[in-house]
Amino acid sequence: MKIKSAESERHVLTVMVDNEPGILAKITGLFTARGYNIDSLTVADITEDHAVSRITIVTNGPPAVIDQIEAQLERLVPVHKVTDLTTAGPHVERELALIKVAGTGDKRVEALRIAELFRANVVDTTTASFVFELTGSPDKVDSFIALMRELGLVSVGRSGVVGMMRGAEEV
Amino acid sequence: MSQASGAALLMQCLVDQGVEFVFGYPGGAVLPIYDELFGDERLRHILVRHEAGAAHAAEGYARATGKPGVVLVTSGPGATNAVTGIADAFMDSIPLVVITGQVPTALIGTDAFQEADTVGITRHCTKHNYLVKDPADLVATVEEAFRIATTGRPGPVVIDIPKDVQIAIPSESKAPTKPGSHRYAPQMVAPADQIAEAIEMIAGAERPIFYTGGGVINSGPRASELLRKLQDLTNAPVTSTLMGLGAFPDTHPDWLGMLGMHGTYEANMAMNKSDVMVCIGARFDDRVTGRLDAFSPESKKIHIDIDRSSINKNVGVDLGIIGDCATVLEQLIEAWGSNKGKDLGEWKARIAGWRARECLAYPEKSKADPSAIMPQKAVERLYEMTRDRSPIISTEVGQHQMWAAQYYGFAEPNKWLTSGGLGTMGYGLPAAIGAQLGNPDTLVIDIAGEASIQMNIQELGTASQYRLPVKVFILNNEYMGMVRQWQELTYESRYSNSYSDSLPDFVALAEAYGWKGIRIENGDELDAGIEAMMAHDGPVIVDCHVAKDANCFPMIPSGAAHTEMLLYGDQVGGTMDDEAKALV
Numbered sequence: 015m016k017i018k019s020a021e022s023e024r025h026v027l028t029v030m031v032d033n034e035p036g037i038l039a040k041i042t043g044l045f046t047a048r049g050y051n052i053d054s055l056t057v058a059d060i061t062e063d064h065a066v067s068r069i070t071i072v073t074n075g076p077p078a079v080i081d082q083i084e085a086q087l088e089r090l091v092p093v094h095k096v097t098d099l100t101t102a103g104p105h106v107e108r109e110l111a112l113i114k115v116a117g118t119g120d121k122r123v124e125a126l127r128i129a130e131l132f133r134a135n136v137v138d139t140t141t142a143s144f145v146f147e148l149t150g151s152p153d154k155v156d157s158f159i160a161l162m163r164e165l166g167l168v169s170v171g172r173s174g175v176v177g178m179m180r181g182a183e184e185v
Numbered sequence: 186m187s188q189a190s191g192a193a194l195l196m197q198c199l200v201d202q203g204v205e206f207v208f209g210y211p212g213g214a215v216l217p218i219y220d221e222l223f224g225d226e227r228l229r230h231i232l233v234r235h236e237a238g239a240a241h242a243a244e245g246y247a248r249a250t251g252k253p254g255v256v257l258v259t260s261g262p263g264a265t266n267a268v269t270g271i272a273d274a275f276m277d278s279i280p281l282v283v284i285t286g287q288v289p290t291a292l293i294g295t296d297a298f299q300e301a302d303t304v305g306i307t308r309h310c311t312k313h314n315y316l317v318k319d320p321a322d323l324v325a326t327v328e329e330a331f332r333i334a335t336t337g338r339p340g341p342v343v344i345d346i347p348k349d350v351q352i353a354i355p356s357e358s359k360a361p362t363k364p365g366s367h368r369y370a371p372q373m374v375a376p377a378d379q380i381a382e383a384i385e386m387i388a389g390a391e392r393p394i395f396y397t398g399g400g401v402i403n404s405g406p407r408a409s410e411l412l413r414k415l416q417d418l419t420n421a422p423v424t425s426t427l428m429g430l431g432a433f434p435d436t437h438p439d440w441l442g443m444l445g446m447h448g449t450y451e452a453n454m455a456m457n458k459s460d461v462m463v464c465i466g467a468r469f470d471d472r473v474t475g476r477l478d479a480f481s482p483e484s485k486k487i488h489i490d491i492d493r494s495s496i497n498k499n500v501g502v503d504l505g506i507i508g509d510c511a512t513v514l515e516q517l518i519e520a521w522g523s524n525k526g527k528d529l530g531e532w533k534a535r536i537a538g539w540r541a542r543e544c545l546a547y548p549e550k551s552k553a554d555p556s557a558i559m560p561q562k563a564v565e566r567l568y569e570m571t572r573d574r575s576p577i578i579s580t581e582v583g584q585h586q587m588w589a590a591q592y593y594g595f596a597e598p599n600k601w602l603t604s605g606g607l608g609t610m611g612y613g614l615p616a617a618i619g620a621q622l623g624n625p626d627t628l629v630i631d632i633a634g635e636a637s638i639q640m641n642i643q644e645l646g647t648a649s650q651y652r653l654p655v656k657v658f659i660l661n662n663e664y665m666g667m668v669r670q671w672q673e674l675t676y677e678s679r680y681s682n683s684y685s686d687s688l689p690d691f692v693a694l695a696e697a698y699g700w701k702g703i704r705i706e707n708g709d710e711l712d713a714g715i716e717a718m719m720a721h722d723g724p725v726i727v728d729c730h731v732a733k734d735a736n737c738f739p740m741i742p743s744g745a746a747h748t749e750m751l752l753y754g755d756q757v758g759g760t761m762d763d764e765a766k767a768l769v
Binding site for chain 2 (some may be wrong): 015032035036039040043044047078082085086088089090091092094180
């Protein structure tokens, strides 16, 4: 027999939680225990009193599974609110990446030129390397990294996606 | 500010919560709490023989009384031994507050003696859990824990308390934290438009069915009353899951019996052919639905549940209503008004046709041993001879559990204690102990199997110590019967490790613990044995030898639909394809 799997789609969820010990383990553990996927996850506290954290999770799965993920997250006591940005309407997604490229000569010049096109900042440089800081949509970061691969890519660090609804709404 | 230690504050919290019993077992990391218990008349500590027993006893107490069960165990093995009971309570939505000792805060993470990451281990089998690092947080934590355990969809909550926090006195500088009021507010009342839509669907149904579950029991006795009232108004037939038995009286003409894998033919056929299904406090579990793509294909489905994650989890529904069963039932009754509903005569006639199959009929005699008592007969007699006393029945897990569900009738809620979701062998005896403590004047019987009963047999001592007159009625067929039945169905009767070898002499064992032991070996001893069991005012084990080859029917085999039930006498031996074998 074969193990079955269903068509999946990508969703970005924001989860507002009480900033208490173990909450991250609760959430990641829920994903593991129920067989859900995490493509990326970011978390930081966002209120003045450090009481609330905002977690952004990029996940994928069939629509019914995405609905279950939302419901299961809402069931956790420290979770205040779950919003599926993908279905909630227009939203922005941003990611920060640090990209280290090593090389000399033409490749080094080309890397710098492309970095300017992408509006990446140089945050560290030696005569043989750059560290670029790039902010943008995951697609933009992907394509920048793909280009750098040919130009001496050494190392990549990505923050994972942070998302927010457009407009005046709180989420 | 008071000079009370963490342990003393904990005691006060438990008293304030109205706790009567604490089921527990002492150990190094809870000694300060046990010292507070010493001589405290306000709480009664029930010393079990194993922490698994404590958790199941608390479950039994909770299930039979509707109040939360409280467990107190030490760190490390104390906590890990309780995990099965915690997971069991999580699956069956039983309110428990489990207090575990932990090594002192300074030693956490050092692999200290009897250290285990209790909060980590119980994270996914509790509704919520806490590690209390400051005695100033204790009062608010315990308060919130009880609120979370008992409201919404009930469940277990663990509070892990390091030993130094039990001893320390809250610092005056730190104001005690208040439970967050912003969080955890379960939705009780359903929106009016959903109620109106549901009424329209039910009133327009030609083949309606109520499919009810443990949620009706959890919602309190009023929910059962309201279910009966709504049924009376709508006239629709009722079936229930294993966990929901007792919410609707088994003697009612519109009672279809339990549904699902070992449910009745009429219940499963009615589910399959219905046009409007009203699921109340059940969760479309795989044991209930059979093959999903063939599950009740023609029906519009209404699902009432307090847990939004239960809705559309396994089966997509047409109308999901989030709310408390009793509250929503009341709303439905009110909204029904003077509705008449359709004439259900034809539907009832079809159901009568399915009933006529007499799916619970079983052969009078075992093929292998014609003189043996049929286990179904034993449960039937037990029912007939004890029903007047409206007993509480607990079970272990396996064939005997299904026979108890099929052949024992339940007319009231909170009388039926069984491990449904997790399917925990060893649940029944400690659960009976907990139920007996909560209901001292009620007859409590654990219908057991000879294999299951051995999983928490040590709790015989607990019943002896507290003079609890619980009865254990063992259907002894010398097999882990349900395993053997599946091996017959799926593995050409290769009985791999399912024979109960080297059984103890249960009568002698009973006597060794100060219980009465009764052995029943053939049919003419059955009634006398049951009578003697009831006549004895102390605890009794009845070792009732039953036919070794009897199986549990009707049955929906793995991967089959509601309409593909096997009845007694159907050819069931052989093997199955891998797809079916892979299903649980």
